[in-house]
Amino acid sequence: MNALSDPEPQRSIDVAAVSALDEPNRRRLYDYVSGRGGPATRDEASDALQIPRQTAAFHLDKLADVGLLDVEFERRTGRSGPGAGRPAKLYRRAERDIRVNLPERSYELAGQLLAQAVDEAESSGESPRTVLARLASQLGHDIGHQTGGSDRQLLETLERCGYEPRVEADDIALVNCPFHKLARTHRQLVCGMNLHLVDGLVTAAECPQRHARLDPRDGYCCVRIGTTTD
Known part of the structure; x- marks a missing residue:
């Protein structure tokens, strides 16, 4: 049976996603990003939750690794080309459904x-x-x-x-x-x-x-x- 027809790989991913939310700061970050109307940067999440930027970045990346958040990159300075700086890393809630209903589906x-x-x-x-x-x-x-x-x-x-x-x-x-x-x-x-x-x-x-x-x-x-x- 190949991976496309076997439900176990997807189930393992879903369990990993839910388990990731057991950590309090990670859950707070997921709720924060999910509740925004658009993507959030590491700095915005750090400021909103009053936690160190490095801590926010670590947990945001973990949430992305298990598929709960999607990652995109964008230059927020409005400039492009040499000297425009590195694009900011942005996080938003993933579109895919988690089978344990995060977000809840009916x-x-x-x-x-x-x-x-x-x-x-x-x-x-x-x-x-x-x-x-x-x-x-x-x-x-x-x-x-x-x-x-x-x-x-x-x-x-x-x-x-x-x-x-x-x-x-x-x-x-x-x-x-x-x-x-x-x-x-x-x-x-x-x-x-x-x-x-x-x-x-x-x-x-x-x-x-x-x-x-x-x-x-x-x-x-x-x-x-x-x-x-x-």
Whole structure:
């Protein structure tokens, strides 16, 4: 059996990735890089976490070695050619999925919603997209009913759902998409489902000052939660 068909090499990589996060500074660095809207340098990570630059560099490289972070190089001076200096080494959260859900993915949930939508559409005569929107909204309502009406409680619920919410100005940005890989290949369908799910959650949570909208940006979920004054 070759490496492409054998799950053990991938499983070993995933275990190594998770084990790497057992070290406290390494976990803090991973959370810091994951929560940024763009890549981070060693100096930025060192300053943010108040740890020595050498320590930050060591742990960032370890996270890259096990596939949790991607590395890129960029000259941040705006200059090129001789005398421009060496490009800065930048780190961002890796695109690949870790099987232990770092970042958290909910493909099984998406599959259940899609399958149920097809079944109901066949019996009701509605379009599968219409049924999917209703099912996603109902699921969001079920989750939202267990949430209080404050931003803090809404953030806690979104965190439990795997969205990795971050407050940015007046918005609640969702750093992680639980349906990431599906959204890349079926963007309109999956992002629409996700919007109805989050909108149902926010509505049932009785946060009248909040509403969900589609606002796709690099490094974020396609859904963003704004204020009613937007």
